[in-house]
Amino acid sequence: MLAVLYVGHGSRVAEGVHQLNQFLAQCMDQVHVPIQQICYLELVRPDIQEGISRCVRLGADCVIVQPILLLSAGHDKRDIPGEIEKARAFYPNVRFIYGRPFGVDxxxxxxxxxxxxxxxxxxxxxxxxxxxxxxxxxxxxxxxxxxxxxxxxxxxxxxxxxxxxxxxxxxxxxxxxxxxxxxxxxxxxxxxxxxxxxxxxxxxxxxxxxxxxxxxxxCRPLGYHPALIRLLRKRIEEATHAGLSAHS
Structure with missing residues (x-):
């Protein structure tokens, strides 16, 4: 069963976490994947390992790990891939597909x-x-x-x-x-x-x-704009297709 694990950055500001969760709730309504969970890189629970564990307990045998990051840098290139490698050792029968950040678009x-x-x-x-x-x-x-x-x-x-x-x-x-x-x-x-x-x-x-x-x-920051929901759906679709192609 397929799962999407959304990885937010995390914040000490409760309102920031609330805004991200609201944004991802809207996204989840438009992503037709049976298992969807949210986790965070730092400061907020659940962390990535807890998020993966929840997906597996719900029956996932393939997890798309989707970063909610604007650009590719240290978190995207080192931190999240490192957590995925840890998870592979715990769950050798689970496939992990790593999605792209929003990027330049x-x-x-x-x-x-x-x-x-x-x-x-x-x-x-x-x-x-x-x-x-x-x-x-x-x-x-x-x-x-x-x-x-x-x-x-x-x-x-x-x-x-x-x-x-x-x-x-x-x-x-x-x-x-x-x-x-x-x-x-x-x-x-x-x-x-x-x-x-x-x-x-x-x-x-x-x-x-x-x-x-x-x-x-x-000016206002980018914010969790509706256009980002469409871009996030695109990133998840890209990850799904890439994973299926690699597995075939």
Whole structure:
């Protein structure tokens, strides 16, 4: 029997966990798989091993492990695969299929544009967009944001730059300073985040702490947008087809 195990990041903020669970409940209604469970990478139970155990107890002999992550980095490349390897030793008769994160996709660029247009002042002629990512030391993350910037520019956003909360440069403070100096009347800041929790508060504090030449407008994060449900369904379908092809 097939199962899907959704792997969220986990958060100390209860509202963040609640929002993810609500989003995944909507997704589960549209994914026609008999066993579906939720687990977390850190801070929240059940963890991945507990999630896999629940799937097996419910009768799963094939588990799609689907990360709820925006981009591929350390969690996607090391942490979750490591947990799957542990599970294989415990459950040698269970097949595990590892799904892809959301990744760079037109649907997500559409959400970024939606967030921009929610706050955009059409009277402002001299503007730029600053996309704020979590950050990672993985070069693939930097390439992904470069691709996202190019996709936004192809959609008519002429001036786009990127900064990061940690582990990559420019960091948030430097990104704000650079954007402020680049002759823009308004800088629209779009957080590349799923949840408006602790990191959003950090962005707000950084904006308020600086003495900037430009006017900053903080947009909403991506959030658990309905378009992400369609993208998640696509990732699960891809994983299912890949697993069936490999098994045939």
């Amino acid at each position: 037109d649907r997500i660029v559409d959400i970024l544009l939606e967030r921009l247009h929610e706050r955009r002042d059409k009277r402002t002629r001299n503007e730029r967009v600053l996309v704020v990512g979590r950050g990672s030391s993985d070069p693939e993350t930097l390439r992904a944001f470069s691709e996202i910037s190019a996709m936004l520019m192809k959609r008519g956003v002429s001036r786009v730059s990127v900064c990061y909360m940690a582990a990559a440069k420019p960091l948030l403070k430097e990104g704000l300073e650079l954007a402020s100096k680049q002759a823009a009347d308004k800088v629209y800041i779009i957080p590349y985040l799923l949840f408006s929790g602790v990191l959003m508060k950090t962005i707000k504090k950084s904006i308020e702490a600086g003495d900037h030449q430009a006017s900053f407008v903080l």
